[in-house]
Amino acid sequence: MAKRALDVLGAGLGLLLLAPLFLLVALAIKLDTPGPVFFRQDRVGLHGRRFRIFKFRTMEHRAAAEGTQLTVAGDARITRVGRFLRATKLDELAQLIDVVRGTMSLVGPRPEVPRYVEHYPPEWRERLLSVRPGMTDVASLRYRHENDLLARADDPEREYIEVILPLKLQVALDYVDRPTLANDLRVLGLTLRAAFAPALPHRRSSFMNDTRLWSRIDRAMSSLHPQRRWAAMAVDALVILACWQVTYLFRLGFERWQPGRPAYDDYVAVGVCITYLVCMALAGVPRSLWRFFGFDDFRRLTVACFAAGLLSAVAVLMAHLVGVARAVLLLHPLFTLVALSLVRMTWRLVWEHARSRSTDGGGELRRAVVLGAGDAARRLVAGLHLRDGWTVLALLDDDPAKQGLRLGGVPVIGGLERLREPDLVLSATHVIVAMPGATAEARAAALAQAKATGLTVFTVPSQSELQAEERPVSAARQA
Secondary structure, eight states: OHHHHHHHHHHHHHHHHTHHHHHHHHHHHHHHHOSSSSEEEEEEGGGGGGGEEEEEEBOOHHHHHOOSSSTTTOTTBBOHHHHHHHHHHGGGGGGGHHHHHTTTEEEEEOOOHHHHHTOOOOHHHHHHTOOOOOEEEEHHTTTTHHHHHTSSSSSSSHIIIIIHHHHHHHHHHHTTTOOOHHHHHHHHHHHHHHHOTTSSSOOOTSSGGOOOHHHHHHHHHHHHHHHHHHHHHHHHHHOOOOHHHHHHHHHHHHHHHHTTTTTTTHHHHHHHHHHHHHHHTTTTOSSSGGGGGHHHHHHHHHHHHHHHHHHHHHHHTTTTTTSSSSSHHHHHHHHHHHHHHHHHHHHHHHHHHHHHHHTTTSSOOOOEEEOOOOOHHHHHHHHHHHHHHHEEEEOOOOTTTTOOEEETTTEEEEEEGGGHHHHHHHOOOOOEEOTSSSSSHHHHHHHHHHHTTTSSEEEOOOOOHHHHHHHHHHHHHOO
């Protein structure tokens, strides 16, 4: 669901920002040759369902319908504008419409025509069609100049079916087996680089592959502090206020941006911001879980933004604040929804990339919450924290005197009841009960709370438990 949310947000924002470019491309196509602006063709999508893909037309209208479904370099059917569109890949941008419709994704195996899907190996077909086809993937980047390769072949269609298609499918299978948002972010980054800076050399030692750097970023983003919620609220408030200004800029332009606003507009913007924050709280929009942002959170955010926009518009109209542009009241909820969602999605993508890069050195990444903040917990943190893939996120202890302290750099963030908080549980992979000196009843209660999280639970044994384990061993030695 998070992938679909990214698709809708990315494609929607792309269509909004690229609308002027689309109009220019459409005008150039119509002036160049007669025929429709878009080229529509049957492709095979998710679970084998067919759909008609959108592309800007790059060929003579009738010639495109009558000729082969493969295009090679120097194809006589390609128009003058079409050559430019194909060279810059601008013809593919129309597929943003397919992404919004839900027939395609931003990243995924490229959709093929039914004729070539019939040549998929039977053992691969179901896996390849188990995900939505995408506008871009590693295979399309690797075979970016596929038309030139086909032009040099004696039989282009045979070359495609027997050589190029199997190689592309193998690359596509690798993506299907690793459908992560971090991988999507990487492919989108490579696509943008190929489009705008194709000649740049690839640096293997770039900061994107720096495991130590991403490990530090991962620990920073995974750390848990109550102040983070207030920081998230402050960021939301700044985004809402910024969107108010951007909406005015979009409506009035640079020259009339400031003169066109009434003197009381800043006070209105603050009131609108407070309304949004209240609606987000009532809708249950999480404050500290940006790294787990998904479709359910997007749905809550949508309800909150449009409810706040409606309440703000009603309040402005009832107060007869005629200086506030009606278009701003109408567009601000949409701008705010897109901006707030992109901030959260970007945070999640960066965190997932940091998490994946921090495990490249080997071993599984493990995050622990430790129950107890005594000597046993202190020794545990000293020997475990930031070693062999372990990160101690936080310590919990019911003793008020220990709360707020830091042991080995790890904070004691509160009592054991905080183990019920969703953000703490979702961040962790393990719970360690380090209370060997507590009473049996207290240790049993702590262990029950740890097991209720559903995470893997470890315990630091008490002295009596160690002695109980040693007795059978001693007896066996004597025997």
